[in-house]
Amino acid sequence: MTSVPGAPRLAADSPVVVVGGGVVGLCTAYYLSTAGLPVEVVERRALGSGVSRGNAGWVCLSHSTPVPAPGIVRYALRSLGRPDSPLYLRPLPDPAFLRWLWRFWRSSTPAAFRHGYAAIAELNRDTFDLFDGLHDANVPTTLTRPGMVHAFLSPSEARHHLAIQREMAHGHYPIPDDVTTGPEAHLLDQALSPQVRAAYLVEGEGVVDPEAFARSLGDALSAAGVKVHEHAEVTGFRSAGEGVTALSTTQGEIPCSAVVIAAGMSSPRLLRALGHQLPLQAGKGYSFSVNLEPAPKHTLYFGERRAVASPIGGATRIGGTMELSGNNNRLDWRRIVAVALASRQYLGHWFEDPDDLVSLIRDPWVGGRPFLPDGLPVIDRLPKHNNAFAATGHGMLGVTLGPATGHRLAEYILTGQRPDALQPFRFDRLRR
Numbered sequence: 001m002t003s004v005p006g007a008p009r010l011a012a013d014s015p016v017v018v019v020g021g022g023v024v025g026l027c028t029a030y031y032l033s034t035a036g037l038p039v040e041v042v043e044r045r046a047l048g049s050g051v052s053r054g055n056a057g058w059v060c061l062s063h064s065t066p067v068p069a070p071g072i073v074r075y076a077l078r079s080l081g082r083p084d085s086p087l088y089l090r091p092l093p094d095p096a097f098l099r100w101l102w103r104f105w106r107s108s109t110p111a112a113f114r115h116g117y118a119a120i121a122e123l124n125r126d127t128f129d130l131f132d133g134l135h136d137a138n139v140p141t142t143l144t145r146p147g148m149v150h151a152f153l154s155p156s157e158a159r160h161h162l163a164i165q166r167e168m169a170h171g172h173y174p175i176p177d178d179v180t181t182g183p184e185a186h187l188l189d190q191a192l193s194p195q196v197r198a199a200y201l202v203e204g205e206g207v208v209d210p211e212a213f214a215r216s217l218g219d220a221l222s223a224a225g226v227k228v229h230e231h232a233e234v235t236g237f238r239s240a241g242e243g244v245t246a247l248s249t250t251q252g253e254i255p256c257s258a259v260v261i262a263a264g265m266s267s268p269r270l271l272r273a274l275g276h277q278l279p280l281q282a283g284k285g286y287s288f289s290v291n292l293e294p295a296p297k298h299t300l301y302f303g304e305r306r307a308v309a310s311p312i313g314g315a316t317r318i319g320g321t322m323e324l325s326g327n328n329n330r331l332d333w334r335r336i337v338a339v340a341l342a343s344r345q346y347l348g349h350w351f352e353d354p355d356d357l358v359s360l361i362r363d364p365w366v367g368g369r370p371f372l373p374d375g376l377p378v379i380d381r382l383p384k385h386n387n388a389f390a391a392t393g394h395g396m397l398g399v400t401l402g403p404a405t406g407h408r409l410a411e412y413i414l415t416g417q418r419p420d421a422l423q424p425f426r427f428d429r430l431r432r
């Protein structure tokens with residue numbers, strides 16, 4: 001179908017197969033399909049049932065930074081033995097985990113942080129245009145742009161935070177000159193409590209209902225004739241030379257002209273089968289939904305506690321915590337309680353006793369954000385392969401960066417030329 005030098009040999013009768021029906025895989029499949037390629041998606045459970053479900057739904061520019069920031073390791077070390085800390089580190093006697101932590105620490109220098117931030121900002125540049133494009137193509141993204149209120153208990157903390165954001169904004173997004181302090185601060189959103197003594201609004205920041213967004217993408221793919229295999233797990237690959245020719249799945253073999261691995265936390269296992277190591281760790285986060293009266297109108301960031309609230313699907317979704325405790329999906333109720341208690345400082349006493357939470361909250365959820373040690377995703381062709389690609393490691397930003405990732409990766413697959421915006425997300429940087 002294409003003979004551009006360097007491009008995989010894509011055939012009209014053999015699909016590009018995307019492994020993983022999360023937001024990253026679905027967006028990639030969408031842009032490949034709109035480019036006219038035959039595409040199939042293989043998802044071991046239901047579409048959007050991985051970490052793309054239950055998250056806070058933010059589509060934002062002002063919080064799009066790599067997690068390994070200067071000072072983060074000191075902050076994480078202070079959390080040792082304190083499971084109510086927003087960033088909780090439980091050291092494991094696992095060499096891969098310890099190596100990951102070492103590389104994470106090495107990535108938290110000011111220079112590495114600035115480099116990572118610039119890379120994400122560049123990829124993120126077209127995000128809202130891409131969401132508009134999806135909307136214009138009748139894909140109901142559910143995106144609204146109510147803006148994000150950053151709320152703090154302490155004015156000095158708020159000013160510190162705003163100063164950092166102002167320095168990084170570089171005209172990419174509008175940022176206020178100053179913080180609203182004192183009794184006015186909590187008036188920036190009707191749900192905030194008077195305990196909030198400093199706040200500022202970043203206008204235009206967005207939010208989606210992530211479950212509905214994944215559903216819409218799935219519907220758009222089906223309508224475009226993309227074959228979506230749900231409840232089919234990819235178990236291996238058949239290769240010839242430098243190319244993957246087919247995938248083995250629990251529903252049989254699927255021939256392919258190219259493959260994209262966008263399997264979230266399971267990507268390393270699949271990549272290993274193709275001879276590659278990917279040092280991915282889960283940054284576990286928690287969320288739940290609750291009916292608040294009054295409910296937030298904006299997305300809310302609770303500064304000192306690093307928790308969040310989003311208006312999603314007629315309810316308020318509260319989320320937070322980053323737990324580095326290995327690659328598992330165990331829900332620790334203490335962390336749900338910690339997030340609820342953190343939110344109460346900013347939203348007022350929406351519950352009296354943690355025991356009340358069982359009846360007040362819906363859908364308690366835990367998800368593992370896929371994290372590489374430098375905090376950046378990998379969006380690239382696999383070394384030594386001409387038709388196998390990976391798109392994972394989006395950490396806290398998979399919903400925000402899903403469309404931009406899919407759009408750029410589809411361009412790469414079609415042309416064989418890595419777009420400049422994807423240079424910082426190369427696979428081979430991880431070998432260093």
Ligand SMILES: Cc1cc2nc3c(=O)[nH]c(=O)nc-3n(C[C@H](O)[C@H](O)[C@H](O)COP(=O)(O)OP(=O)(O)OC[C@H]3O[C@@H](n4cnc5c(N)ncnc54)[C@H](O)[C@@H]3O)c2cc1C
Nearest residue numbers: 020022024044050051052056058234264285397398399400
């Ligand atoms: C509490 C919390 C809040 C968050 N809030 C936000 C936010 O506000 N904004 C934002 O941008 N991001 C947010 N995130 C991060 C975001 O959720 C992730 O970055 C994003 O969902 C990652 O998407 P993905 O497609 O890579 O992974 P996933 O959604 O996990 O998709 C991978 C899919 O691959 C499938 N799969 C795995 N192995 C196989 C196999 N062998 N065969 C077939 N299928 C397979 C899985 O079943 C899964 O469905 C948050 C995360 C958490 C935990």
